Amino acid sequence: MRKRSESFSMRALFQEPIIKIIMTQDEQKQAVAQAALQYVQVGEIIGIGTGSTTNLFIDELAKIKHKIEGAVASSEATAARLKQHGIEVLSLNSVADLPVYIDGADEITRNMHMIKGGGGALTREKIIAAVARKFICIADQSKLVKVLGKFPLPVEVIPMARSYVAREIALLGGQPAWRQDFTTDNGNVILDIHNLNIMNPVELESTLNQITGVVTNGLFARRGADVLLMGTDQGVETITI
Numbered sequence: 001m002r003k004r005s006e007s008f009s010m011r012a013l014f015q016e017p018i019i020k021i022i023m024t025q026d027e028q029k030q031a032v033a034q035a036a037l038q039y040v041q042v043g044e045i046i047g048i049g050t051g052s053t054t055n056l057f058i059d060e061l062a063k064i065k066h067k068i069e070g071a072v073a074s075s076e077a078t079a080a081r082l083k084q085h086g087i088e089v090l091s092l093n094s095v096a097d098l099p100v101y102i103d104g105a106d107e108i109t110r111n112m113h114m115i116k117g118g119g120g121a122l123t124r125e126k127i128i129a130a131v132a133r134k135f136i137c138i139a140d141q142s143k144l145v146k147v148l149g150k151f152p153l154p155v156e157v158i159p160m161a162r163s164y165v166a167r168e169i170a171l172l173g174g175q176p177a178w179r180q181d182f183t184t185d186n187g188n189v190i191l192d193i194h195n196l197n198i199m200n201p202v203e204l205e206s207t208l209n210q211i212t213g214v215v216t217n218g219l220f221a222r223r224g225a226d227v228l229l230m231g232t233d234q235g236v237e238t239i240t241i
């Protein structure tokens, strides 16, 4: 008679293999870009961010462009991509109500606080996010962090104030680096602040904005995301506060 343990191992031998779905970072970005379409309603104007994840969303949006009224763009690059797809780009000043803003992030916490501006579009992104009723963040799982600050925090600065603002940031304990050979769509420069461990993003966002010469900084804490569509190995996870 066969022993009990042997019969178990025979069963294991003929079992179906466990299929583990592993999505690459690019596949995760593509999945959240598709998932964000559920927040696009017929006849609405959509606010659109900047970056590689948002670019994939724009490509998805193009498939249903006849259903929307148009889009507001957070950068010249986004405006160009929208126009290439034949999607009308509207000025924010002509839009009284913006139901939804869809954009990526460089880092995001489960509290929906973000660092943005890796592509230098932070100021226009922050303006559109302020107007929008709902902010949908689309990101792969590598962007989810417990504490913000590993990604250098971008600060947009009026060019003549660059050295002064850098000294003030150093006094706050950050290490600013000038993003050389880069000018924002608003004609300004970017200082990236390294080695921050941001325990109070709401307070730091305000403190940095108080420095004369700062246009805005990449902390989106006072106006964070309402929904995070996060790409994971297994698919899209929806996170809200």
Ligand SMILES: O=C[C@H](O)[C@H](O)[C@H](O)COP(=O)(O)O
Pocket: 049, 050, 051, 052, 053, 054, 103, 104, 105, 106, 115, 116, 117, 118, 119, 120, 121, 122, 125
């Ligand atoms: O200025 C750029 C934006 O804040 C982007 O949303 C951010 O850098 C994320 O971009 P990506 O989707 O390429 O990681």
